[in-house]
Amino acid sequence: MIAAEMESPRWQAVGLVLEQNARDLQARRYGLLPETVSWFKAIDLFRQAELERMIERKPAPVDKRYHKTWLAALIAEGERLVTEVRRSGGLQRNTAGIKLSDLEATVEELYDTHAEWHGSLRPERRAAIFRQLFDGPES
Amino acid sequence: MARNPELEAILQARYDLETCEPGQKAECRARLDALILAALTKAGKKDLSPRALIEVTAVAYQEFKLARKRGERARLSRTR
Numbered sequence: 001m002i003a004a005e006m007e008s009p010r011w012q013a014v015g016l017v018l019e020q021n022a023r024d025l026q027a028r029r030y031g032l033l034p035e036t037v038s039w040f041k042a043i044d045l046f047r048q049a050e051l052e053r054m055i056e057r058k059p060a061p062v063d064k065r066y067h068k069t070w071l072a073a074l075i076a077e078g079e080r081l082v083t084e085v086r087r088s089g090g091l092q093r094n095t096a097g098i099k100l101s102d103l104e105a106t107v108e109e110l111y112d113t114h115a116e117w118h119g120s121l122r123p124e125r126r127a128a129i130f131r132q133l134f135d136g137p138e139s
Numbered sequence: 140m141a142r143n144p145e146l147e148a149i150l151q152a153r154y155d156l157e158t159c160e161p162g163q164k165a166e167c168r169a170r171l172d173a174l175i176l177a178a179l180t181k182a183g184k185k186d187l188s189p190r191a192l193i194e195v196t197a198v199a200y201q202e203f204k205l206a207r208k209r210g211e212r213a214r215l216s217r218t219r
Contacts, residue, residue, distance in 0.1 A: 040161045047157065055205050097162030105168035109156055112193045116201075119194035129195045133182045134143040 010049035011066040017042045018073045025080065032085055033092055036103060039077055043106065046070055054117070068118050071110060078107040145178045149196065150203040157204075 021038050024030055030038075049070075053063040085091055085100050121129075152171040159167045175189045193200075 037161075051204070051208060055201050055208075096160065099162070099165065101165035102161055102163070105156070105164040106161070108168060109164070112153070112190065115190045115194040116197040119197070121191070121194050126195050126197070129184075129187065129191070130199075133178060133184060133187075133192065133195065134146045 007062065008049070008053055008066075010052055011063070011070065014042065014046050014049050014070045015066075017045055018070060018077070021077060022073070025077065032081070032088060033094055033098075036081055036085070036091065036098060037096070039074070039081060040098075040106070042077075043074060043110070046074060050113075064117070068114075071114055071117075075107060075110045075114070078103065078110060082107060145174070145181065146196065146199060149174050149178060149192075150200050153193075153200055154204060154207055 017038075021035070021042055024038070025035050050067060053059060054067055059067070082100070082103050085103060090100050091098060091103070149171070152167065152174050156164065156167040156171050172189065175192050179185055179187055179189070179192060
């Protein structure tokens, strides 16, 4: 099987949106609020790909690689947005009610996702801590 | 399905955080953080970081999420 056949259109779509968002952010094309909204939309797309490729089926190595890559890009873009929004004194009022604290909470959510899928604990250590915390098996 | 009520509450709070509207993220995050802190305190595991707890509950969360998504789809198909 050639590499192109292994790649999911889902992951490719996430990548295309992220690349466009990064270009727009760098060029300061639309302003902070639209860029924040675009970032949230990219996360939605990423979550759909994650569900389809990582949760509803056993992920292939190529899925794990894309997941880690796009997640890192979303975190980097989120951190950059947080910095920009802080520097400009917060987000302008908006109908979606998005505030700087929501942006920060979402970056933390993405770091959680990184720990969930790409953490460094060995499986046996994970299972042992799980039992200590919740007095039962992981699944 | 999670067996422990504290675990169940944490998984639900994580799911809520991931699926809530962008303008509710901070509120959902605060609820999740409080539940994680309470679980670590109750288990006498204050040395464990909240993110380590997330890592430790990864498999349980993925099963929880899959069950919720399937349930949502089944409900949607019944209403169509």
